[in-house]
Amino acid sequence: MLDKRKIRLMTRAAIYEKEYGEEDLKISSYYRKDYSSLNTWITLIWVTVGYFLFGGIIFLCYGETLIEGITITRLLIFAAVAVALYLALIIIYGIGAGSFYSKKHARAKQRVKKYIRDITRLEKMNKTKERNRS
Amino acid sequence: MSTLLVWREKLQKIYAGYSVYILKGLQFVMGLLLFGLINANVGFMKMASSIFCTIGLAVVCAFLPMIVMVIVATVLILIHFYTLSLPIAIVSAVLFLLMYIFYFRFTPKKTWLVLVSALAFGLKIPFVVPVVFGLMGSPVWVVPAAFGVVAYYMVDFVKGSATALKSADADGVAGSLISFTRQVLGNKEMWLMVLAVAVGILVVNMVRTRSVNNAWKIASASGAVVCVVIASVGNIVLGGHISYVSIVVSGVLGAVLGLVLEFLFFSVDYSRTENIQFEDDEYYYYVKAVPKIGVSVPEKKVKHITDETGDKNSNTDDILLTRSLSKELGLEKEKSE
Numbered sequence: 001m002l003d004k005r006k007i008r009l010m011t012r013a014a015i016y017e018k019e020y021g022e023e024d025l026k027i028s029s030y031y032r033k034d035y036s037s038l039n040t041w042i043t044l045i046w047v048t049v050g051y052f053l054f055g056g057i058i059f060l061c062y063g064e065t066l067i068e069g070i071t072i073t074r075l076l077i078f079a080a081v082a083v084a085l086y087l088a089l090i091i092i093y094g095i096g097a098g099s100f101y102s103k104k105h106a107r108a109k110q111r112v113k114k115y116i117r118d119i120t121r122l123e124k125m126n127k128t129k130e131r132n133r134s
Numbered sequence: 135m136s137t138l139l140v141w142r143e144k145l146q147k148i149y150a151g152y153s154v155y156i157l158k159g160l161q162f163v164m165g166l167l168l169f170g171l172i173n174a175n176v177g178f179m180k181m182a183s184s185i186f187c188t189i190g191l192a193v194v195c196a197f198l199p200m201i202v203m204v205i206v207a208t209v210l211i212l213i214h215f216y217t218l219s220l221p222i223a224i225v226s227a228v229l230f231l232l233m234y235i236f237y238f239r240f241t242p243k244k245t246w247l248v249l250v251s252a253l254a255f256g257l258k259i260p261f262v263v264p265v266v267f268g269l270m271g272s273p274v275w276v277v278p279a280a281f282g283v284v285a286y287y288m289v290d291f292v293k294g295s296a297t298a299l300k301s302a303d304a305d306g307v308a309g310s311l312i313s314f315t316r317q318v319l320g321n322k323e324m325w326l327m328v329l330a331v332a333v334g335i336l337v338v339n340m341v342r343t344r345s346v347n348n349a350w351k352i353a354s355a356s357g358a359v360v361c362v363v364i365a366s367v368g369n370i371v372l373g374g375h376i377s378y379v380s381i382v383v384s385g386v387l388g389a390v391l392g393l394v395l396e397f398l399f400f401s402v403d404y405s406r407t408e409n410i411q412f413e414d415d416e417y418y419y420y421v422k423a424v425p426k427i428g429v430s431v432p433e434k435k436v437k438h439i440t441d442e443t444g445d446k447n448s449n450t451d452d453i454l455l456t457r458s459l460s461k462e463l464g465l466e467k468e469k470s471e
Contacts, residue, residue, distance in 0.1 A: 043239070050235035053228050060225075060315040100240060 006125055013118050020111055027108040036101040043097040044090060051086055139429040142398065158196050165192030165203055168249055171256045172210055175293045178217040182210060200246035207249065211289060218292065219299055221310035225318065226288060233281045244278060247271075251282025251331070252289075258380050261361040264331050265354050265388035268338020269395050276332045283331055287324035291317060323376060326368035334361040338392075345422050347404045354392020358385040401427045 027035060059066070066078065149156060169188045177183025191210070195203040208230050216223035238245050247267070254263045263282070267275040292299065299314065318324075338357030342349055362385040369376045408423040439457055 046235045046239060050232055053232055053235075057225070057228060057232075057315055057319070060312050061319050063312070097240075 003125070006122065009118050009122050009125075013115060013122070016111065016115050016118075020108070021115075024108040024112050024115075027105055028112045030105070032102060032105045032109070035105045036098055039101040040094060040097045043093055047089060047093045048086075051089055055082065136429060138397065139401065139427060142401070143429055161200070161203070162192050162196035164249065164253070165195040167253055167257075168192075168203070168207055169210065171253070172207060172214070172289070175256075176211065176214045176218075176289055176296075178214045178296070182213055200249075201242055204245045204249060211285075215292060218296060219310060219314075221307050222292060222299060222314050225311060225315050229284070229288065229318075233284075237277050237281070244275075247275060247278035248282040248285060251279045252286040253282075255283060255286040255327075258377075259384040259387055260327060260331070261334065261358055261365075261381070261384040261388040262391055263388075264334025264361050265338055265357050265392045266395065268335045268353060268357050269342055269350060269392060270399075271335075271339070273336055273339050276335050279331050279335060280328045283328050284324060287321055287327070288318050291321060322372045323374045326365065326372060326374065327376075330361045330364040330368070333364060334358075347407070350392065350396040350400050354389045354396070358389040358392070361385055361388070403427050 030038070166188065169191045173183035173188050181187070191206055195206055212223050212227055212230075215226050233248070251263050251267075254260055260283075263279055267279050295317075299310070334357045337360045338353045341353035341356055346352065362381055365376060365381045366378065368374065369378075369381075402424045403426075404424060406425045408425075410419075410421045410423065412419050412421075439453060439460070
C-alpha cells in the first residue's frame, strides 16, 4: 500500500534538494555573522574593482576635459570628490550587503531546519515500518 | 466574460499539466529571438552568426538555466564586437562586468530580466517593459530594466556605426577606446529611455500596490502615459530620432498587455468589495476585502457504450454496431434501470 504521508514528505524533500539543497547546506555550515561578514568583504572588494573600472570609463569619456587647464586646487577637489564617492559607495554596499547576506543566511537556515525535520519524520516512519514487518 | 474566465481556468490546467514543456518551449523561442536579433544586428563573425549557430544555441540554452542564456548572449556579443574591433570589445566587457558587480552578484536568478528588457527594445516595443515589470515585479526591477536598455543601445550603436568604428580602429587602440566610450555613454537617447523606463516602472508599481479599485488598470494606463510623455518631451527637447509611432504604439501595447496580465493574474470582483473595521488592544483595523473571481470549468462527461471500456481493438464499426444493437434490443434502458 502506498503511504500518502510518506510520499508527500519525500516529494517535499526532493523539491527542496533540487531547488535549494546544495546552496543552503553550504550557507548553513557557517555561523550567521561569519557568513554575512565574509560575503560583505567579498562584495566590498568587488565594489572597489567596479569603482575603479567605472572611474576608468568616466576618465576615458571626460578625461581630456578634466585634465585641460588643471590646477593643484582643482586636482585636490577631484581627488576629494572621488574619495567621498568611493566611501559613500562602500558604506551603502557594506550596509546593504551585510543585511542582504544576513537575511539570506536566516532564510537558508530555516529551510534546512524544515528539511531536516522532514527527513527525521521519514526516518521514523521507515523504522516503524521495519519494526512492524519484523 | 465568463467564457474568458473558463478559458483562463483551462489554460491554467494545461499549464499545470505541461509546464515543463511549455517553459522549455518559451525558453527556446526567447533564445531564438535573442540570438537571432544579436546575429542579425551585429553578426560580424560569420561563423557565429549562421542560422545553425542561432538555432543550436537556442536549443542548448532551452535545456539550461536562464542565467546560462544571459552568459551565452554576453559572450556572443563580445565575440562579434571583438571581430569588429578590440577596443569596442574591451569597453563592452567592462560595462557588462560593471552590471555584474553592482547588481547581478546579488540576484543571479533575476538576470534574465535584462534579456526581456533588451528584447522588447529590439522588437521596437520598449514601453511594454515598464508596464510588465511594474505589474509583476518590485521597484528593484528598475535596475535590470535599465541595464537591458543600456545593452540594447550599445549593440544598436555598434550596428549603426560599424564602418566608422572599424576605420577608427586604424587610428590606434587608445583613440578608439575613448571615442567608443564617449559615444556610448554620451548617447542622450539611451539615457532618456532609461529615465522613461525607470519612472514608468516606479509609477506602475506604486499605483498597483494601492488599495484603490481597478488599481491594475489605472497602473497600466498611467505607466504607459508617463512613458509616452517622458519619451516624447525628451525627444523634442534633445532633438532625438525616436519614432513617435513606436512610442505611441508601444505605449498602447503596454496598456493592453497590462489588461491581459490583470485578467490572468488578478481577476477580482470589485462590485462585491467588503470594507470591514475591527480593533484589538493596540490597533484599529480598516480592512478592504475584494473577492476573487473563480469559475469552475464544466467537466466533460464520457458515456461508456460498451462494458469493455479499455478495449483498444474495437474500431468505429464495432462501436456503431453495438450502439444500434443495444438501441434495438433496448439494452441501454435496462442498464439505466
